[in-house]
Amino acid sequence: MSLSVAITHRHGDFTLDVAFEAPPGVTVLFGRSGAGKTTVANAVAGILKPDTGRIAVDDLVLVDQAKGVWLPPHRRRLGYIFQEGRLFPHLTVRQNLAYGRWFAPRDRASDDMARIVELLGIGHLLDRRPVVLSGGEKQRVAIGRAVLARPTLILADEPLAALDAPRKAEILTYFERLRDEVAIPVLYVTHAVAEVARLATTVVALRDGAVARVGPAAAVLGDPSFTPAGIRAVGAVLEVVVARHHADGLTEVTAGQDALFLPRIASHAGTRLRIRIAAQDVLLSRDRPTGLSALNILGGRIETIRPGEGPGAIVSLNTSAGLVLARVTQRSVKALGLTEGMICHAVIKTVATAPEDVGGQIKEAPPPK
Amino acid sequence: MDWLGPEEWQAVRLSLQVSVWATLLSLPVGLLVAYALSRWRFPGRQLLNGIVHLPLILPPVVTGYLLLMTFGTQGVVGGVLEQMGVVLAFRWTGAALAAAIMAFPLMVRAMRLSLDAIDPKLEQASATLGAGPVWVFATVTLPLALPGIMAGGILAFAKAMGEFGATITFVSNIPGQTQTVPSAIYAFLQVPGGEGAALRLVTVSVILAMGALLLSEVLSRRIARRVSGA
Numbered sequence: 001m002s003l004s005v006a007i008t009h010r011h012g013d014f015t016l017d018v019a020f021e022a023p024p025g026v027t028v029l030f031g032r033s034g035a036g037k038t039t040v041a042n043a044v045a046g047i048l049k050p051d052t053g054r055i056a057v058d059d060l061v062l063v064d065q066a067k068g069v070w071l072p073p074h075r076r077r078l079g080y081i082f083q084e085g086r087l088f089p090h091l092t093v094r095q096n097l098a099y100g101r102w103f104a105p106r107d108r109a110s111d112d113m114a115r116i117v118e119l120l121g122i123g124h125l126l127d128r129r130p131v132v133l134s135g136g137e138k139q140r141v142a143i144g145r146a147v148l149a150r151p152t153l154i155l156a157d158e159p160l161a162a163l164d165a166p167r168k169a170e171i172l173t174y175f176e177r178l179r180d181e182v183a184i185p186v187l188y189v190t191h192a193v194a195e196v197a198r199l200a201t202t203v204v205a206l207r208d209g210a211v212a213r214v215g216p217a218a219a220v221l222g223d224p225s226f227t228p229a230g231i232r233a234v235g236a237v238l239e240v241v242v243a244r245h246h247a248d249g250l251t252e253v254t255a256g257q258d259a260l261f262l263p264r265i266a267s268h269a270g271t272r273l274r275i276r277i278a279a280q281d282v283l284l285s286r287d288r289p290t291g292l293s294a295l296n297i298l299g300g301r302i303e304t305i306r307p308g309e310g311p312g313a314i315v316s317l318n319t320s321a322g323l324v325l326a327r328v329t330q331r332s333v334k335a336l337g338l339t340e341g342m343i344c345h346a347v348i349k350t351v352a353t354a355p356e357d358v359g360g361q362i363k364e365a366p367p368p369k
Numbered sequence: 370m371d372w373l374g375p376e377e378w379q380a381v382r383l384s385l386q387v388s389v390w391a392t393l394l395s396l397p398v399g400l401l402v403a404y405a406l407s408r409w410r411f412p413g414r415q416l417l418n419g420i421v422h423l424p425l426i427l428p429p430v431v432t433g434y435l436l437l438m439t440f441g442t443q444g445v446v447g448g449v450l451e452q453m454g455v456v457l458a459f460r461w462t463g464a465a466l467a468a469a470i471m472a473f474p475l476m477v478r479a480m481r482l483s484l485d486a487i488d489p490k491l492e493q494a495s496a497t498l499g500a501g502p503v504w505v506f507a508t509v510t511l512p513l514a515l516p517g518i519m520a521g522g523i524l525a526f527a528k529a530m531g532e533f534g535a536t537i538t539f540v541s542n543i544p545g546q547t548q549t550v551p552s553a554i555y556a557f558l559q560v561p562g563g564e565g566a567a568l569r570l571v572t573v574s575v576i577l578a579m580g581a582l583l584l585s586e587v588l589s590r591r592i593a594r595r596v597s598g599a
Contacts, residue, residue, distance in 0.1 A: 045497050073496040074504075080497040086490055090512045090595060099508075103499030149498045 003027065003153060003187060007043055007053030007063075016040070016050075016209040025201025026179050026186045028217075035206040037189040041157050044187060045080050046073035057153050074103070079146030079184075081156040085138040087130035093141050094126040100149025112148055119181065120144050120174055136167035143174060147182060154178075154186045160195065175199055193233040197221060197276035221276070222316070222323045234314060235278040236325045242271045250295075250350065256320030261295040261350045279314055282326035283347040286336055296348040298324055302340050305333060317346050324348075373573070377566055379545055380553035381573055387461055387549055388529035391469035392522055395476060399521060403480035404510075424535070425474040433538025436467055440539070463540040464547045468529035476525040483517020484510070516589045523585035527578055550574055 006019035016036040029037040042048040044055055046062065054064040062071050079100065087096050097113065117123050120140045130138060139159055146154055156175070160168045172195060179186065179199065188199055196203055200217040213220045218237040240253040242265060251265040253273065260275075267273060288297060300319035307313045313333050315326045324346045338344065373381065405411070406418055424432050440447040441458045450457065457463035487510060495505045511518075533551040540547040542556055554570045557563030 047493055047497070072501075073493070074499050074501045076497075077499065078497055080494065082490070082494060084490075086488075086494040088491060088495070088509060099495070099500075100498035103504070145498065155497075 002058060003044070003185065004054075004056050005040065005044065007040070007050035007055060009039060009043065009048070009050040009053075011039070014209060018204075018206065018209070018211050019053075020204045020211055020214050022185070022187065022202055022204065024185050026175075026188055026199045027202045027204060028196045028200035029187065029189045029204050029206060030191070030196050030200075030220075031206035031212075032191055035191075036209040037191075037206055038157055039209075040206070041080075041155050041187060041189050044153075045078055045155055046071060046076050060152070077104070077150070077152050079149045079151035079154040081139075081142050081146045081154065081159045083158045083161050085130070085135075085142040085162075087133075087138055087141055087145070089130055091129075092126065093122065093128050093130070093133070096130065096141055097126075097144050097148055100145055100151075104150040112150075116144050116147055116182075119177055134167075135163050136170055139163065139167075139171050140174060143171075143178065147178065147184065151184060154184050155189075156186060157189045158191070159188075160190070160192070172198060193221065193235065194276060197235070197237045198274055217274075218322065222325060233278075234280075234325055234327065235276050236316075236323050237274055237276050238321050238324070240273050240275055240321070242267050242269050242273060244269055255298070256322065258298050258319065258321055260298075260321070260348070263350065277324060277348055279325035279327035281349060282324060284315060284317075284326050284328055284332070284336065284338070285345045285347055286338075286342075288345050289347060292347065293349075294347045295350045298346045298348070299343065300324065300346065302338060302342050302344050305338060305340060307333075315344075317344055319346065373569060374566060376544060377553065377570055377573075380548050380550050380570065383461060383464075383545070383547075384530055384549040384551075387465045387468055388526050390462075391465045391472060391529040392476075392526045394465070395469040395473055395525060396518070396522055399473060399476040399525070400480055400518065403477045403484055403521075404506075406477070407481050407484040421477050422474045424471050429471065429532075429534025430538050432470065433467060433535035436463075436470065436535060436539040440466065457540075459540050459543060459547060461540075461547055464536050464549060465529075467535040467539045468532045469525075471532045471535050472525035472528035475528055476521040479521030479524055480514065480517050483514045483520075486517075487513045516592045519588050519592060520585060523581055523588075527581045530574070530577060530581075 002024060003022040007016070009016040014036070016039050018036065018040060029040055031037055039048060043050045044062065049070065050063065050065065052065045054066070055062045061069050062076055063069060088099065091099065097117070117126070120143060122137065122140050122144060125133060125137055125141065130141070133141065142159070160171055163171060176198065178184070188195070190196060197217055203213065203215060203217050203220040204211060205213040205220055213223065222236045238255050240255045240260065243252040243254045243259065245251050245264065249264050250261045251263070253260050253262060262275065265273065283294070288299065298317070298319040298321055300317040303316045303318045303323070305313055305315050307330050311329050311331070312327055313330045315328060315333070315338065317324045317326065326346055402417070402421060406414065437458065438444050440450070440463065442448065442451055442456070447458060457466055491513070492505050492509055495509045500508060531551060532549070533555070536547070536549060537552055537555070542548050542552045548556065550570050550573065554567045557567040557570070
């Protein structure tokens with residue numbers, strides 16, 4: 001399945017003009033509020049009719065203004081997960097979950113319900129009504145309702161925005177499971193870098209109603225010249241494998257040929273994970289430092305040095321683990337005499353990796369024997 | 370009910386019959402009009418709104434007279450209906466029409482308020498899950514608007530029970546045919562010694578009105594609980 005979008009739309013002063021192709025997997029529409037993310041999602045859902053353009057899921061044309069094709073929302077077979085859940089207040093959780101299934105063609109096995117209910121951990125909520133659920137529970141039910149409508153594409157519009165941090169982490173895990181176990185393509189709207197880093201197969205970064213960058217998460221987020229969410233959000237995305245859990249509460253992961261120590265991760269050894277390392281949490285040293293409290297040191301060659309508009313600069317380092325970004329001052333760049341091509345060491349403080357930046361399992365590995 | 374004379378009993382039965390039919394037949398029309406006023410933007414929307422509310426602000430006698438001119442045997446519509454075998458003037462059916470028209474604004478107002486209160490985002494959500502417009506209405510809009518629809522129906526019923534001016538103008542005051550409770554009370558008060566009968570009918574009126582109000586309270590509370598899920 002692939003989604004192809006090429007639309008323009010005017011709304012007051014705001015002009016949207018985007019075109020992108022989304023391959024299978026999770027495509028994240030990323031950008032600040034007002035960049036046009038929700039407008040794109042609503043156009044795909046059929047809640048909004050774009051002024052011009054075409055949207056198609058594989059061969060199914062959802063809208064083509066040039067040819068006068070317009071498929072109403074209920075015939076698009078999408079599952080839309082809204083920011084505020086939008087559960088039906090007059091129905092129980094069970095009825096909410098079954099709602100979309102009722103309209104879906106009966107062309108797939110019907111044991112979905114039990115499986116999805118278990119995956120989302122909402123079995124004990126089935127007979128309750130939405131009004132008594134917590135925010136996180138509501139959102140899990142909303143995910144289930146969308147998935148059970150047997151959609152060809154799931155849309156999620158900032159589904160975590162209304163939740164507190166622990167709830168965010170919890171729901172994010174369910175989205176990862178969804179991506180890995182249910183295999184329905186997802187178009188996910190967010191302005192949070194952590195969500196992009198953990199979920200995205202492809203990132204479509206929007207700025208002022210236009211596509212600014214398209215590509216894999218590591219490439220888009222790791223591009224030091226591109227800071228859609230502000231300089232603080234710049235960071236590298238590394239793929240690592242859990243090596244072992246240590247008794248002192250740290251988890252050792254393998255990143256390329258190097259080992260990194262992270263705060264305890266609840267995944268088996270052998271599990272592949274994505275971690276995001278914010279550029280501002282990385283120090284640079286020309287020599288391999290000794291006598292330092294930081295545990296994680298990655299050596300590599302400097303690929304680029306990009307001065308920012310302020311006193312800072314973003315240095316990208318090509319390590320065995322992948323591209324690592326460091327945000328340092330231009331004064332330090334000069335003092336250390338850093339140049340492109342030079343060998344350098346990135347120092348990452350273990351506790352700097354926030355739990356939200358550490359993904360759940362990408363692929364389940366057999367538990368160690 | 371021995372304490373009611375046959376003539377009084379007849380009036381009560383007729384009133385109930387007229388009000389029930391008036392309410393039941395205007396419910397779907399009222400819902401359609403309320404939905405149109407709440408959701409659709411069309412030319413003449415304000416005009417429709419005005420026409421619906423007209424019986425509320427016109428003197429009932431005027432409404433009754435307009436009905437007589439339109440639906441009477443000499444009237445435009447009445448003449449056509451008569452050829453089809455439907456006579457409204459001076460029949461209980463006419464009383465039901467008068468009651469329905471007079472109660473219509475109250476019914477539409479209550480329904481429209483509850484329709485306006487529904488979050489259109491829920492209807493959007495329903496559509497994205499595969500429900501066509503009819504199903505959205507049946508599975509989301511209608512259940513969520515049910516308290517207002519019930520309230521509108523009961524309000525209309527109570528109004529129909531008490532309708533006097535338009536009814537007596539349009540269909541007169543014929544015992545057994547068009548003499549509803551209010552008409553009967555009026556008639557009894559016109560003859561010497563009729564106060565007893567009038568008082569009994571007044572008692573019945575009060576009981577029915579209170580009963581309708583209580584029923585509406587109980588129903589709407591139960592439905593509201595079901596709808597909000599509390």
